Every structure is written in C-alpha cells, then in structure tokens.
Amino acid sequence: MSRAAVFWIVAVVVLAALPPVASALGQPYYVDLVRRILILAIAATSLNLILGYGGMVSFGHAAYLGIGAYSVGILAFYGVTSGWLQWATAIAGSALVALAIGAVSIRTSGIYFIMITLAFTQMLYYLGISLEVFGGDDGMRLKARSAFPLVDLGDPVTLYYVALALMLASVFLVSRISNSRFGMALRAAKSNEARARAIGFPLYPIRLAAFVISGAMCGLAGALYANHTNYITPGLMSWLQSGDLMFMVILGGIGSAPGPVLGAFAFVLLEELLKSLLGLKSQDWAEHWALLMGPLLVLSVVFFRRGLAGLVSREHG
C-alpha cells in the first residue's frame, strides 16, 4: 500500500473516532475545534486547486467563505431554512462571484493577479460591514441551522461528521479533477505558460473554470462555517482570513491532495497551542500568539520545501 493510502486510512479512522473519544474524556471542546479545522480544510483544498495546481495566487479566497456563510445567514434571516436551498445558494452564489472576479483577474498575472483578487475581496468585506440589516460590523446570528431531512446540524457531533464527510469528498473531488484532462491542462499552464499556449491550450477558459469550481467549493465551506459558529461576521471575508487559507495550503504542501488538510490542522493547532502556552503567562501575552506564529511559519516554509505533505508521500505535484 502506498504511503498516501496509509495516511488517509489512519486519518479517517482517527477523525471518525474523535467525537466518542472526546466525549468519553469529557472534552467536547475538541469536537468543536477539529470541526472548525475540517471546514477550513475544505476551503484550503478548494484554494489548492487554483493555487497548487493552477499557479494562481488568489489572495482573496475568503470572499467565497463569506458569501457561502452570508447566503445561509441571509436566507435564514428571511425564514428560508431549507438546507438544500441554502447550500445550493451558497455554492451557486460563490460560483457566480468567482466567475465575475475570475473573469477580470485572470486576464492579469503575477502581482496584479494577487492585488486584484485582494481588492475584490476587500470590496465584499466592506459591503458586509455596511449592510446594517445584517448586523454590519458586528455580524449576524444565524436564526436557525440549515434544515435537512433526518440530519440535525444543531447536534455538534452530527455537524462534525457532516464536515468530515464533505472534507473527504472535496479532497477526493480536487484529486480527481487535478488528474483529469482538465487538471493536466491546468497544471501544464502553471508549469510553462508559453509552452501550454504553443501546443494549443486555451488558458483563459481553463483557468476561469478552475477558479469557478474552486470558489463554489469554498462557498460550501462557508455554508458549513455559518452552521459551525452560528454567527456570521464580515471578518470571515477579511484579507487576514485569505492569508490564513493561503498559509494552510503552502504549509501543508501546494499541489498535493493531503497538503491543505495537513496545513489546516497544523495551522489551527499551532495557533491554539501558542495561545494556550502564552496564556499560561498572562492573558495579555496570549493575544500576541501571532508574533511566534510568524517565524514558525517562515521556518516551516524554508525547511519543508514541499510542505508537510512532502513528509507523507512522494507523489509528484
């Protein structure tokens, strides 16, 4: 069995066993923590499709997290609680916004691409702040969890398993796409743009399609996130959130299937660890966890060139 297969089997077993173990140990907090990580892992996996396989450094991926979350929140606000409808809106809404942002930004490259994706996301962030009806700066409480037949997302453990299943599904989906004909063309465009054009790949539609798929998938993560926190704030769309997602992908290993998942775990757990270690000293210190996080991230990028996933498998990205 390949190392990657062993990794996934172990990961699924451990993650599936976590809720009963945490409840037996009387530590339900960990279900909540890992659930957040699983949802962020979906977002990071979606970003990996365009960043890792497509070479598009989107510095605005949090936009879709926000649109997904607000789709759920706003529909619930107006009394539409059907989960199918909410999540379909989250996915379709994110896809549409990604289409619009992508259509403009993919015409550029390099630093301009980064800046344009960032600028669009900041626009959405300020739009969120200015929408007083939906809480503006303070955000809004989710009126009711997304309602699905037979599945109650209000139950923390159920929501955990839903997040786990969707995380695995999104990793599988991105992995299939990345090795498909479409994915090969996307990777070729990243590897050597001039050559890809010269053999006849139409790069613009290929990249745009990847951008839209990625945005839609991140929208789903946003819908989950709204159900996870039960509270939606514009902060979900801030550039800090976009940066966190990028770091998860890079830390985990760009262009690899397990990379973004590992990155999400490492990033969030490291953050929690630093907060609690510094918190031992004083509450004031805990607020400055980022001071230690920064250098650690820099070191990890320097020493693990292929990210944490490089330790798991030898597959080529």
Next chain:
Amino acid sequence: MVSLLSVQELWKSFGALRASDGISLEVAAGETHAVIGPNGAGKTTFISQLAGTLRPDGGSISFAGEDITRQPAARRARHGLARSFQITSVFLDFTALQNVALAVLAHSGRTGFWRDARTDALLLDPAHSVLEKIGFEKTRFNVLAANLSHGEQRQLEVAMALATEPRLLLLDEPMAGMGIEESQRMISLLSSLKGRLTIVLVEHDMDAVFRLADRISVLVYGRIIATGSPQTIRANEQVRRAYLGEDS
C-alpha cells in the same frame, strides 16, 4: 504552387528598432523553407509573429487561406501551426511521455473533469508513437523533462510540436546548443519529416540549412534580401557580403 503560409508586409518595431521591416514571404505546402540571417536580424521576432506570441504593428499573415494576423497563439496551434522554441521550453515537472501526451491532449480539443488522464490510452498511445517515430530513447520515456539532457529536451520540443499533428512546423533554431552528434540526429530527424510537413526553419547551422531546405530566405535588419533555392542563395553576391561572407 499553392502557398500554405503567406506573409504580407509584416512590420514590427521595438522603439527605434525595426525588427520586422516589411517582411513578405510565401511558403508552399510541403516545402521546407529556411530563414537565415545574422544575429539580431529579427528571426525570432518573425517566428513569434507567425506563432502568434507577438502582435505585428502592420501587415498580415494568412495560413491555409485564412487571415490569422489577429488570432491568439493557442488558436493558431489548434489550427495546425506548431512551433518549437529557440530556448528550450518544455514542461520540466512532467515526464517526457507526459509532455507529449499534453500536446496530444491540447490537440484533441476534448476535456474531462473526472477520468484519470495519466492512464488514458487515447493520450498515451499517440504520445508513445510520436516519441518512437522521432527515435527518442525508450528507456527515457518516463524520465522527468528536467532530468533530460539538452539534446533530449530539444528532441522533446519537436515531438510535442509533431504530436499536435501540425500542417506547418515552425522550428526556431532546433539545433541551438547541440553537440555535433546530437545535431546530426536532429538533422536526420528533420529530413525524415521533410516533404510530409511544411516546415519553416530558422537555424544558424548552415550545414543543416543547406541540407534540409528547399528554399532559403535571408533576413538582414528585418528585411528579406533574397529568397531562392540553396544554390541561388549560395551564389547570391548580396547574401555573401551580408552574411555568408564572414565564414564561407
């Protein structure tokens, strides 16, 4: 004689430099047409405009009766205009076979989001046969392009161009940086293609040019000063003075 490629009064300048100063050229279907000229004559600028990576300032290019002057490079490639690069340009993080399979994929015009392309016989079989046809070392098929020798990468360039089943092959110095033995292999590869494909060849290696070309155009300072058979070009006084005179 039917022209497959017809270039009319092509102009391109970079600031004060006129890299293409009214180039007109007809390439007949099936011929191997070499473009020679001293360094800085504008050969690569010319090829880039034919391939579509540079927009001409004026003039027109038609290919198979269609005006392609404003067409982007990728569309030209899908219509049968393939190129190799002067500076080796392959997908370094893919294997030799995958490089060619990517060219097959680009040419197929068919995409898919689910089936695994890495084991797709519709891509790999044609890639295999192209590599075999050009005599690429079989044991090197699955080597990453980054780990291939320079000569092998140059071969790969040609293989990728061929895999798109082109009607016209634009070769920008295919022998650049090659040793004698590698050059000889490339020359015999190109002569095996001769006649079956229309080829525009930009090359410094005069030995290769005179062995391969049916006709030769001489480009000096962005202008074509002479076009003709290898014998006529060899005998042309103006050409000898401008170019060949230095080393023949």
